[in-house]
Amino acid sequence: MKLYELVGKDKSQGFSPYVWRARMALAHKGLEAEMVPLTFTEIPEIRGVSAKTVPVLEHDGGFITDSWDIACYLEDNYPDRPSLFGGDVGKAYAGFFNSVTFYTLIIPLFQTLAYDIFTGLDEADQAYFRASREPRLGKSLEEAHEHQPENLARFQKQLWPYNATLKTQDFMGGASATYVDYILYGLFQWAKGVSPVRLLDEDDPLYRWRAEMDSLFDGLGKIIRQR
Ligand SMILES: N[C@@H](CCC(=O)N[C@@H](CS)C(=O)NCC(=O)O)C(=O)O
Incomplete structure (x- = not known):
């Protein structure tokens, strides 16, 4: 594989x-x-x-x-291995989450991180990234970077349902992590690797959740260093 x-x-x-x-x-x-x-x-x-x-x-x-x-x-x-969705109902919930996070989280986070992503790329990729992403942003990467604080605030504003959920349960999947947690965790791994911005406050339930996600599977996610 x-x-x-x-x-x-x-x-x-x-x-x-x-x-x-x-x-x-x-x-x-x-x-x-x-x-x-x-x-x-x-x-x-x-x-x-x-x-x-x-x-x-x-x-x-x-x-x-x-x-x-x-x-x-x-x-x-691999039906005999631990389930990613927890059955058909869980799969339907994960599928909805897969779509909804694109609009509510990925887009504002992309706008927040775009310039930082660019600075971590090699020369050939920098040219490709600028040419393909500036039309999506509707502005230059540098202009997007000037608006980083507003875009970050827009992203953070969208986090309340996750913080509210994680106040009363350990993971988005309930008592243990499921694919829904991995969808969300990917966003934090992305930001951590490419940007010095801090997405969460220590008091956020998501902060505690992210630390638990970091420790899963022998600390797999810790491969990514905070930039
Ligand atoms: N729908 C795809 C989206 C994957 C995607 O957008 N991947 C980005 C990296 S985060 C990519 O490979 N982009 C290549 C490009 O834009 O040239 C999935 O969920 O797998």
């Missing part, structure tokens, strides 16, 4: 939030995958598949090219 991931200048610091979902899902199932670090401009060169994004999971001669599809693939193919 191989998991293709996204890196910048430091090849040890895979920073894609979506790859982190897959990485945690593999660990949850007790599966080991060889990590293959790629820069943005290397992704289309993965041999044997036409992929535009990572994660890509290569297994048994086939490729799965989307984080949600990877989670479903692992759940379907």
Whole structure:
């Protein structure tokens, strides 16, 4: 099994939030995958598949090219290992969460981090990132960076449902972590690896939750150093 991931200048610091979902899902199932670090401009060169994004999971001669599809693939193919979703109802909840977090969390966090991501990329990727991301931002990376405090505040404002939930339960999945926790955790891994911004206050229930997530699977998530 191989998991293709996204890196910048430091090849040890895979920073894609979506790859982190897959990485945690593999660990949850007790599966080991060889990590293959790629820069943005290397992704289309993965041999044997036409992929535009990572994660890509290569297994048994086939490729799965989307984080949600990877989670479903692992759940379907390893039913005897710990469940990622906790059954059909949990899968439906995770699927909803997969979509809703894109608009409420990924977009404001991307606007917050865009310039910091850029500064961690090699030269070829910097040119690609500027050309592809500035139209999405509707402004230059530097202008986006000037608005970092407002974008961070917008992101933080969206965290209240998670803080409220984690006041009364240990994980988003209840008593233990499920794929919903991995969706959320990927965002924090992303920010940690690419940016010096601090997303949480020590009093936030999410702060306690993130520390517990960091310690899962022998501290897998601690591979990422705070930039
Ligand atoms: N829907 C995809 C999205 C994955 C995605 O957007 N990955 C980003 C990295 S965070 C990527 O590979 N981007 C490549 C590019 O923009 O060229 C999934 O969930 O797997």
